Amino acid sequence: xxxxxxxxxxxxAGQCALVAGSIFDQDDDGLVVLLTDTxxxxxxxxxxxxxxxxxxxxIALEE
Amino acid sequence: MISADEPGVVIVGxxxxxxxxxxxxxxxxxxxxxxxxxxxxxxxxxxxxxxxxVLSGKWQAAQTNIDSTEKFAELQLxxxxxxxxxxxxxxxxxxxxxxxxFAFEDLIIATGASVRRLPSTxxxxxxxxxxxxxxALGLRDALVGIRSAVVVGAGVLGSEVISALSxxxxxxxVIDRMAAPQLPLTGGHFASRxxxxxxxxxxxxxxxxxxxxxxxxxxxxxxxxxxxxxxTGEIAVVAIGCIPNVDWLANSGLDITNGxxxxxxxxxxxxxxxxxxxxxxxxPITQRAMRLENQTSAIEQGLAxxxxxxxxESSPPNHPFFWSEIYGNKIxxxxxxxxxxxxxxxxxxxxxxxxxxxxxxxxxxxGIVGWNxxxxxxxxxxxxxx
Numbered sequence: 230x231x232x233x234x235x236x237x238x239x240x241x242a243g244q245c246a247l248v249a250g251s252i253f254d255q256d257d258d259g260l261v262v263l264l265t266d267t268x269x270x271x272x273x274x275x276x277x278x279x280x281x282x283x284x285x286x287x288i289a290l291e292e
Numbered sequence: 293m294i295s296a297d298e299p300g301v302v303i304v305g306x307x308x309x310x311x312x313x314x315x316x317x318x319x320x321x322x323x324x325x326x327x328x329x330x331x332x333x334x335x336x337x338x339x340x341x342x343x344x345x346v347l348s349g350k351w352q353a354a355q356t357n358i359d360s361t362e363k364f365a366e367l368q369l370x371x372x373x374x375x376x377x378x379x380x381x382x383x384x385x386x387x388x389x390x391x392x393x394f395a396f397e398d399l400i401i402a403t404g405a406s407v408r409r410l411p412s413t414x415x416x417x418x419x420x421x422x423x424x425x426x427x428a429l430g431l432r433d434a435l436v437g438i439r440s441a442v443v444v445g446a447g448v449l450g451s452e453v454i455s456a457l458s459x460x461x462x463x464x465x466v467i468d469r470m471a472a473p474q475l476p477l478t479g480g481h482f483a484s485r486x487x488x489x490x491x492x493x494x495x496x497x498x499x500x501x502x503x504x505x506x507x508x509x510x511x512x513x514x515x516x517x518x519x520x521x522x523x524t525g526e527i528a529v530v531a532i533g534c535i536p537n538v539d540w541l542a543n544s545g546l547d548i549t550n551g552x553x554x555x556x557x558x559x560x561x562x563x564x565x566x567x568x569x570x571x572x573x574x575x576p577i578t579q580r581a582m583r584l585e586n587q588t589s590a591i592e593q594g595l596a597x598x599x600x601x602x603x604x605e606s607s608p609p610n611h612p613f614f615w616s617e618i619y620g621n622k623i624x625x626x627x628x629x630x631x632x633x634x635x636x637x638x639x640x641x642x643x644x645x646x647x648x649x650x651x652x653x654x655x656x657x658x659g660i661v662g663w664n665x666x667x668x669x670x671x672x673x674x675x676x677x678x
Contacts, residue, residue, distance in 0.1 A: 238345075241622055241666030242615055244588075247673065259622070259666020277319065281312060281595065284587050284615060286338055286358065 230273060231291040234261045238287040245279035245288060253279060253288075261287060294368045296325050299395040301601060302387055304377045305402030305537075306330025308338065309568025309590040311358055313400050316598020318367050327370040327394055329377060329387070331403075334425060335364065340587050342428040343452040344617060348459065349432060353425055377403065380544040382561060398601050401541070401552050401566040402594075405534035405585060410444060413506050418513040418527045422449060423534065434527050435460055442466075442515060442525035444503070446473035448616050450531035451486055455619045457529075458493040465496040465523045467515060472499055475623070476586075477612055478661060479631035479651065482623075485642075485663075489619045498523060534585055536570045551583035557606050558597040565601070567593035576609050578628070586614040611676055621645070624669045627659035627676055635661075638675070639668040648672050 232252070241259025245252075252272060254262045268276065273292070280288045301317060303310045306328050314326050330336070337356040345351035364371075379388040380399070387394045407423035420431045435441075441457050443450050446468040457464045468474075472483035473490070490497055502518040506528075514524045538548040546560050547553035551572035558565045558573060566573075568590040572583040589612060596607035611627040629635070630651045638660070640647035646664040650657050650672070657676050662669025 240615055240617065242613075242624060243666055243670030243673075247670060255667040255670065257667065259669075278595075281315065281591055282588070284340065284591075284613075 230268065230270060230276065232263060232266050232268070232276060233289040233291075234263050235285075235287040235289070236260050238285045240285045240287075242284050244282040244284065248282060249275040249279045252276060294323055294325065298324050299385070299397045300325035300327070301398045301400060302327045302329065302394045302396035303400040303402055304329050304387060305400075305404055305568070305570070306332070306336050306371070306373065307402065307404050307568065307590075308336060308358060308587060309404070309571075309594045310400065310402035311336040312591050312594025313402060313565075313567055313598045314367055314369055316595045317602050318598075320599050320602035322598070322602040324397070325370060326367070327396075328372070329375045329389065329394065330371070330373045331376040332424065333374050335359075335361070337425055338587070339423070340615075342425065343422055343449055343456070346425070346428045347422075347432055347435075347453070347456045353429060356425060377540050380541055380546075380564075382544055382546075382564060385563070396563075398563045399565065400597055400601075401560065401564070401570055402568050403537040403540070403570045405536045405569040407530075408533045408535050410503070410506065410530045410532065413528075413530065416506070416508050416513065416528075418508045419506075420527060420529045422453060422529065422531060431529065435462065438526040439463060440465075440512070440525040442513065442523055442528040443531060444468075444515075444528060445531035445533070446470070446486075446490075446497075446499070447531060447533065448475050448614070450529070451475070451490075451618045452616060453529050453531055454490060454495055455493075455617075458495065458619070463494065463496075465498060465525060466490065467498045467501060467503065467517065467523065469502055470499065475616065475625070476614060477625050477628045477659065479629040479633075479659070481629050481631075481635055481649075481651075482661070486618060489621070493619065496523070534569065536572075536583060538570060553581055556609055557600050558593055559600075565597045567597045577611065582612070584612050586612065588613040622662075622664050622666060624662040624666060625659070626661075626669075626673060627657070629659035629661060638672050640665050650675060 407421045413419040473486040505516045536551040552566035635649040638648040
């Protein structure tokens with residue numbers, strides 16, 4: 230899978246880092262930082278959850 | 293393979309909650325038919341950007357779409373738009389629209405909420421509301437070239453609109469029947485902070501007043517208020533909340549007092565579920581049934597209902613969560629701040645305009661707010677998990 234994040238849309242709610250902390254982090258302003266953009270498929274379920282919970286819809290997932 | 297032979301799930305309402313239910317059903321392995329019925333003539337879209345990115349002109353309308361057309365197609369839904377549900381007959385297990393009858397095995401009510409209008413202003417061309425994408429685009433167009441506006445309602449939506457109007461250099465007056473601005477779930481703790489932002493940006497505030505009359509002419513709109521004063525603007529934006537869309541359920545036998553009453557799994561009656569703005573779920577954490585009009589609740593409830601129908605498994609309860617951006621301040625709120633308990637500052641400092649604060653009652657953290665401190669807010673969320 231491949232993940233893209235839109236830092237212009239990100240509002241720093243941190244939902245992604247909460248459910249998938251090994252893939253998403255936040256910078257000092259709270260905006261999303263991708264730790265890896267191609268995680269293994271083991272993470273598919275949590276990444277999907279992060280995508281759906283993101284209140285700003287700033288995460289795109291290509292499976 | 294999706295089986296089309298059985299009635300499967302019918303979802304009434306094709307906005308965020310309804311679509312999330314469909315996504316969750318498929319993600320959890322549901323293989324029967326899913327019928328999604330929407331009254332609005334749009335693909336499902338996100339509402340939070342309407343008062344933020346769309347109103348400011350930063351985003352085009354299509355950027356609010358929740359799913360690409362391809363992703364949507366992968367769900368293999370029977371999707372009908374422009375169909376408004378009129379009747380629910382639980383004993384016959386069917387939903388009727390004007391034109392059709394839909395039989396269901398399980399029904400999800402996700403009809404959302406409609407904007408509350410100010411009486412006697414429904415047909416006034418200078419009066420705007422902000423609920424749908426069409427509302428947002430209409431308001432954005434109406435802002436071009438104007439210099440003054442009146443906002444009715446100093447809640448979170450009204451405050452976001454006022455903030456956007458200030459960014460456009462529009463002189464704004466705000467009217468509210470309450471004594472101060474009200475952010476939801478914050479127990480009044482942010483009333484003066486939000487009011488200070490208004491005053492700092494030259495917004496004229498009229499609190500604790502009722503509207504006596506409204507009139508419009510070729511130059512503007514005038515509100516006569518209960519304190520004897522009157523305010524005028526070139527347009528008005530009415531942001532006084534929403535009403536759950538439950539009229540079609542009037543004879544269904546369901547409890548629809550301020551939304552469809554559900555247990556903590558979203559069950560309103562056997563095989564009948566509700567999610568999103570229309571639903572009032574019992575929250576086992578607070579032991580109260582609350583109707584929450586925010587995006588995160590719609591998503592969490594949609595995920596939970598889809599999983600429950602597909603697998604029979606319950607999802608853990610969630611605290612209410614919302615975010616806002618007012619005059620560039622990023623506000624994140626989890627749980628309920630209690631009125632009458634002083635805030636405990638967890639990180640930062642209110643005087644620096646960056647802090648995380650909580651209300652703690654008998655050792656239990658009931659709510660956490662982050663003000664321009666998103667990362668520390670997230671780190672503090674564990675306080676709520678005790």
